Amino acid sequence: MKAISRNEETILLTILKLEDAAYGVSIREKIEEDTGDTWSFASIYQPLDKLLRKNMVVKVKGEPSAARGGKCKFYYHVTNAGKSALLDMRRKHDQVWSGVPQIILE
């Protein structure tokens, strides 16, 4: 199981949430909506490229649009490998968090 970083995890989850409408701009907006953090494009693309290389994400070409100056959008979808990586991360996360005394975190 290939490990993924925190940022990569966030992006994968965002793509899943966006279902068929996940592309550069929408991913960025959704992340800002969910977390309140503004990510630069560079910090979106870099993990995306890594995920592409790890085959956890695939890219699909879309329609051109006027707002983009006549250029196409590219949509991203999570692969099975990506999904199992996410589940793995979730499991590990829960295990590590369990047993932490509640009182410390107040």
Added chain:
Amino acid sequence: MNMKITEHSYNFFVRLCGSLLRSIMDEATFIERSGDLEEVYQYQKVSSGKLYALIWLLSQVIGTMLVALAHSFYWGIAMFKNYIKTAFRTMSRNSGHAVINVMGLAIGIAVFILISMYVHYESGWDQFNENYDRIYRLGTHEGNGTYICAGVGHEVATAIPQILKSVRFRLRTNYLFQIQKEGSDNRESFKVPQMFWVDSTLFDVFSIEMVYGDPQSALREPYSVVITEPISQRMFGTENPLGRVIRVNDRYEVTVTGVVKVPDRFHIPFDALGSYCTLGETTSSRLTSWNTPTYVLLPENHDLNEVEANISTYFRDRLREANGAEYTFFLFPLKNIYLRDIRMGQFWKNGDLQFMRIAFIIAWAILLLATVNFINLTTAKGLTRAKEVGIRKVVGSDRKRMIIQFMTESVIYSVTAFVFALILIFAVMERFNLLMRVAIQPSDLFSFSTVVIFIAGTSTIGLAAGLYPAFYLSAFHPVSILKGEKNRGKRAVLLRRGLMLLQFSISIILIIGTLTVYNQVHYMKNKDLGFNEEHILQFRLTQGMRASQASFKNRLLTDSRVKSVAFSNAYPESIANFESIEYKGERTGFGMFTVDPDYFDVYDIRLKEGRFFDQTRETDRIGKFILNETAVKELGLEDPVVGTIIHNKVYESTAFPVEAIEIIGVVKDFHYKSLHYDIWPLAFNWNPGWEFKASVRIDPDDVSGAISHIRAVWQEMTPAIPFEFHFMDEFLDRKYKNDERIGRLIGVLAFLGLFIAALGLLGLSSFLSQQRTKEIGIRKVLGATFGRIFLLLTREFALLIVLACTVAFPSAWILLNRWLSNYPYRAGINISFFVASACIAIVAAILTVGWQVSRSANTDPVISLRYE
């Protein structure tokens, strides 16, 4: 929002962002990313305004570029690992070639660094002084220029406002120091070669470090002496000598008031410093006797001309009254003394500026040679890697990557060469220091600036040398290479030949230079000096012996092994006193020797006109001069010279002048100093009272016998003091030692230069003959003899050497003429040297090439043709 920013500039920035992005990524990615950015940009233009949108866009693009940069860095490093691995593998596969290449470059670098360090060392003399650029030496335009009278030095600091401090130096050589041994009546004796009487202001002007004692008070009291650490160790071992009493010249006693470290590169070499006030008020304020060098300290901003004028004006009247002459003073800066001030009767050390320049140029030449070699060899070897280039290209490397690969290899070679150069330098440093009479430490190599220079230099050499091969090799077409087509590359051959030409020219010039320098030295050593300098002992009489000089001389002469004896105030090679005479409206300076009549006999100085001093004529002692030919010429005396009377107030080395002098004789010119110097006008007079230097001519057949006789007589007269002397020709020899050094150094450099060129030849010829193995095999099969093949392969080089000669000869001529103009007496440039050097080069070339060629010519054609 600033509405003044025009639409035009907005568009400009947007387009700029576009092109920046495009430069990093390929078309497809660009389309996606720029599209995303544009979408958001348009939105922001509407919601937050044009300016905000633009700034946001720029920041995004910059962010993307930084990430891309980091990425390529990471991958770049990954590739480098591969290049380095390949480079080492290549090196071990072609170990012979690698060794030759690295060695040649290492030698070149080592030579360059050593000579640069030498130049740096020599340029830093006297810089240990805090006040380095404010120290000047006082001198007069009349007379010698470095010796002025004590009285001026005494007052100049108080009288002239712009002079802050002054310090006088009075040189006394070969003093005898004696200390009482513990618990015995015996005294231990030590010779002190250079002792100066100096003012107590010494430490205010020069930053000399004191180990024991207080610099403020050490030289204030009379009869105090400050000694150097080495002398202190010789005399007192490790104990603190402060307060100890020393007996000087068996005449008086001084107390040690301080010990100083020998300053780093001080132009005045000294062993002991005594307090000037010991000499007494009369000596200290005397305005005659021009024998006291004086240094002054000026404030930060000063007008040199003004100060000089002030000094001249202040002393003018009194000096005129005392000396009967006018004097103009000038200030000579400290920073020019060591390298640029060489004069008669000097008491300071000199470096050789001329030589420094030559050595530096040669160092560059050798470095150039070595680098050229490097380029040549790398290129040549690279041709054999054509297959590797082809395969790499097929597998996916592009030209850019190939260039980087070859440059990396080249840099690795040069770094390896640099490491070896360092090893070489450390190994040779000791002998180098001795040869060049400098003191370079390994630690000098590692100062911050030098390390930076080394890194920069090595990288530059590696990169520059690797540039040509890299571009040349990476341009190969993979298909044609793998098919086996040989790329003859006309331009490559031309360049290679050009570089070899350069190498040989430089080597030939160096060889001619070496031969000429050696010749010049030989000439100077053997030229007739015009007097007899052999088998003459020189030694100093003690004060106590002065009263009984005559009987001393007689006792010496009782032994037949002692040929003649004379006393004088100076030996021929060191003029102690300078005078000037005004005649026919012009003032001429000359050196004065006070001698006794036997002087001319001892030194075999030949008479031209007139007569020598006559022992029986008492009148000869006053106001009678003998001049040398140059003096006659300089003064403009007309025939008959003998008998001319000149009315001048002249000081015959005492405090009492005569009003007029009569010339009673003229002697032929002789080279009293080494052949480096022109002959100065000289005058001799006879005047007892100041003659305490003895010159004795002895029988060459029984030198040791003569010496023991002299020593015996000495012991009788002065039992307490050991007899010490030196031979005159030893002294002269030392002068030529310097030229010998230069000759030797240039010889070494010439050898190294030729060696590097030969290395280059070796590498190249081995490569070339390998390339033509097949051709040679076929020729052998067709019946060619070894001789014919040999000629065939060496033809290329022979032509090159001839060409190199045509370049080298005129250059050598020009350079040598300039160097020889330094010597008033020269041997001239010998044509045979040119011929000889060409022959040497040819022989060297034939040997190296021949060896290689014979190897391939002797291989069985079957083996060489089998490779198909």
